[in-house]
Amino acid sequence: MAPKARNVTQREIARIAGVSQTTVSMVLNDRDGSNVRIPEATRERVKRAIEQSTYVADPAARRLAGLDNQIMGVFTYEAALSPESMDFYGPLLNGLERAAEQVGCDLLFFTSSPVEDGTRSLFHRKTRLRLADGCILLGQQMDGDDLKRLVDEEFPFVAVGRRDETTAKVPYVGIDYVSLTAELIARAAELGHREALYVHRGRNSPTARDRLQEIHTSNASGGPRFTLVDGVDTIVEDLARTGATLVFAEDAFLAEDVALALGKAGTVVPEQVSLTALGEVRGHRVNGHPLSGFQVPRQQVAAEALNLLQQLITTPSDEWAGLDTQLLLAGQLELGETLVGRA
Amino acid sequence: MAPKARNVTQREIARIAGVSQTTVSMVLNDRDGSNVRIPEATRERVKRAIEQSTYVADPAARRLAGLDNQIMGVFTYEAALSPESMDFYGPLLNGLERAAEQVGCDLLFFTSSPVEDGTRSLFHRKTRLRLADGCILLGQQMDGDDLKRLVDEEFPFVAVGRRDETTAKVPYVGIDYVSLTAELIARAAELGHREALYVHRGRNSPTARDRLQEIHTSNASGGPRFTLVDGVDTIVEDLARTGATLVFAEDAFLAEDVALALGKAGTVVPEQVSLTALGEVRGHRVNGHPLSGFQVPRQQVAAEALNLLQQLITTPSDEWAGLDTQLLLAGQLELGETLVGRA
DNA sequence: CTGAAAGCGCTTACAG
DNA sequence: CTGAAAGCGCTTACAG
Incomplete structure (x- = not known):
């Protein structure tokens, strides 16, 4: 109608x-x-x-006649506007909105695909994907087939976060977690830590692998030795068993869970054991101390993603090969107060 | 391209x-x-x-041929995804997202119109408004001309919040602040308060007027007598001058400012003076006490707005007159601990 | 029961 | 310099 x-x-x-x-x-x-x-x-x-x-x-007529529309699709694999997801999506959406305002484009959120098993599907029978000039993909985990199909169809898109779910060359803008993790490990070594735990979420996303890679490198090259732990359930025993003086947690929330679990067992952070998150820590505190970890430019990542998408859209697809379509932005260490000298 | x-x-x-x-x-x-x-x-x-x-x-072709698209526009007069605006927009956007998922529609955010003087313009030369089947309008203040033009053009839209900026009949879903304010005043009277301040922001929005209306009613009908104060600058003197035992603030943030200003002058809430916000207070505390005020169903407002919009879209415009297009949802008092018996 | 045709509003070769 | 025509992919009367 x-x-x-x-x-x-x-x-x-x-x-x-x-x-x-x-x-x-x-x-x-x-x-x-x-x-x-x-x-x-x-x-x-x-x-x-x-x-x-x-x-x-009439934008519909323009589009049908083959012109662009200044409409960028935004696809998130989970609900993006719920309170729970704001911590992760908030800064990204904010960055997107500001960049969109800059370049003068509208944002089409594909909220129609219902969330099933906690994840939405990009390609469905009624997708309005093609109404957009291109699409930004957000989410901790993405579907490799979706990515491949987008590449194959030469549909302009940019993923947020490094992607390696498919062999196709996926355009992305992400954060260099490899370097950040390496830096943090070096710092821990300087502080005298030799034995550590790495508490992760057992997730298989590229950014999870980035961190893991450096953890393994440390183990293989005589750096601090990390024992891998999935979740916080056994953390107290793991700590006792290994004699670790330091715990790395995959992200700040997990770090808080770790501190809680340890606290219940009478082990206090950072006095008795150091604790660090391998992720954004601003605003997070543990026992009153600012949590140690990273500071990552999430807004900027989103803005760069939109800029890159804009570039793809205005460049004929046979020239895409000449573009730099895989960007990793540098974050920085946030020393905080929970990573201290070996107890 | x-x-x-x-x-x-x-x-x-x-x-x-x-x-x-x-x-x-x-x-x-x-x-x-x-x-x-x-x-x-x-x-x-x-x-x-x-x-x-x-x-x-192809959604563009469908649209051009005159069919609907299941795309709902979302227009906000300010930036909606910034951290500062999350408090107000967050629950609304969340409600929209969930409702959109339910009815299977996508959400087109008109982020392209740059914010000038803190406000965006709905109608501009390149607006993609007509790509959407209809539009949700969000914002504390709206432009009366915009509303009128939408009505005149018979473009399906729903405003969030009661609207009276124009004489045209604007479809909206809002919160019944009139009843809430009246209830709260009655409660204050019961507690023995006779003299009070109403600290407002000098804003001229319909919801501001709703509150003000009941404040005036109280003054005119022998209820607690309110002195109007614009902002917190002179709050300490105003309190002393009037001998008020109670302060109503337009919203929770303003209430916090009031408590701060009073605190600096040595006046403690709620021991020496009661304090209440005429707005959502969940999550707000003053001197460790949960703030008294309202609990308003913002998510539900957004969801109802989308449902109403859907109705408008599927109903021929010459039958709109038969629809109930102005809804006020009931909130409830949140007693909190900062509104107490007269000191 | 099914297809050829017109039309939605725009852009872009292509003739004048 | 300017306009008539074809085409984008779809829907909907309208003829068969």
Whole structure:
């Protein structure tokens, strides 16, 4: 059911200005090509007619005729606007909104695909994906097949976070967790820690693997030795068994869980054991101390993703190969107060 | 620059199934009207062809042909996804997302209009408004002309919050602040308060007026007498001058400012003076006490707004008059601990 | 029961 | 310099 009230079209403008509809289109799109040279006088006449009307180009028609729309799709594998997801998505969405305002585009959130098993499907029978010029993909985990299909169809898109779920070359903007993790491990070594736990969520996302990679490197190269632990359930025993003086947690929330579990068993952070998150820690405290970990530029990641998407859209797909489509932004260590010298 | 890779169209499906493109369209849209009766066999053949392809209807073409799209616009007069605005917009956006998932529609955020003087403009030269089937309007203050124009153009839309900026009948879903304020005043009277301050933000929104109306009613009808104060700057003197035993603040944040200002002058809430917000107070505390005020169903407001919009879209505009398009949802008092018996 | 045709509003070669 | 025409992918009367 489209709105009934007839909207003013180029044809009407043409009638008013006494020119053809083609000319109106030309003026609107500033087409001053080889064969076309519209005299200033005509141009002015058309422009005035437009000014005085409420004319707005019909985006659907533009799109159908093959032009871009300045509409960027936003797809999230989970609900993005729920209070629980705000911690992760909040800064990203904020970055997107600001970048969108900058480049003058609208954001189409694909909220229609129902969340099943906690995850949405990108391609479904009624997807409005193609209404957008391109799409930003958000989520901790993504579907490799979705990514591959987007690449194959040459649909412009950019994933947020490093992606390696498929062999296809996926455009992404992420955070360099490898370097950050390496830095933090070096720091821990300096502080005298030799034995540590790495508490993770057993998730198999690229960023999880990035961290894990450096953990393994440390183990293999004589750095602090990490014992891997999935979740906090056995943390107290693991700590006692290994004699670890330090716990790395995959993210700040997990770190808080660790501190809680240890606290219940009478082990106090950081006096008796150091604790560090391998993720954003701003705003997180443990026993009154600012948590040690990273500071990651999430807003900037989102903004860069939108810029990259914009680039892809304005570049013919056969020239994409020349573009730098995989960006990792640097974060920085946030020393905090919970990573201290070996007890 | 539309994606280059040709997408599969109805024509191709038609070729595969050995029918006309018209028939494909009929099957897809389940058109089984008076003159059309497609035999199950043909129907199946077409359906199978579609299943086996990656066919997805082009939303732009559908739209241009006059059908709906299941795309709801979302317009906010300020940036909606910034950390500062999350307190107000967060629950609304969350409600929208969940409702959208329910009804199976996508959400188009009009982020393209740059914020000027802190407010965006709905109608601009390149607005993609008409791409959406309808639009949800969010914001503390709205432009009366915008509202009027939407009504005049019979574009389906719903405002969140009661609206009275224009004489046109604006569809809205809001919260009944009038009743809530009246209840709270009655409660204050019961507790023995006779002299009070009403600290407001000098804003001229409908919800601000709703509260003010009851404040005036109280003054006129022999209830507690309120002195109006714009902002917290002179709060200490005002309190001394009037001998008020109670302060109403327009919202929870303002209430916190009040408590702070009073605290600096040595006046402690609630021991020496009661304090109450005429707005959502969940999560707000003053001097360790849960703030007294309201509990308002913001998520539900957003969800109801989307449902109403859906109704408008599916109802021919000449039948809109028969619809109940102005809804006020009831909130409830949150007694808290900062409104106590007269000191 | 099914298909050829017109139309939605726009853009872009292509003729004048 | 400007306009008539074709086409984007779909829907919907309208003829067969």
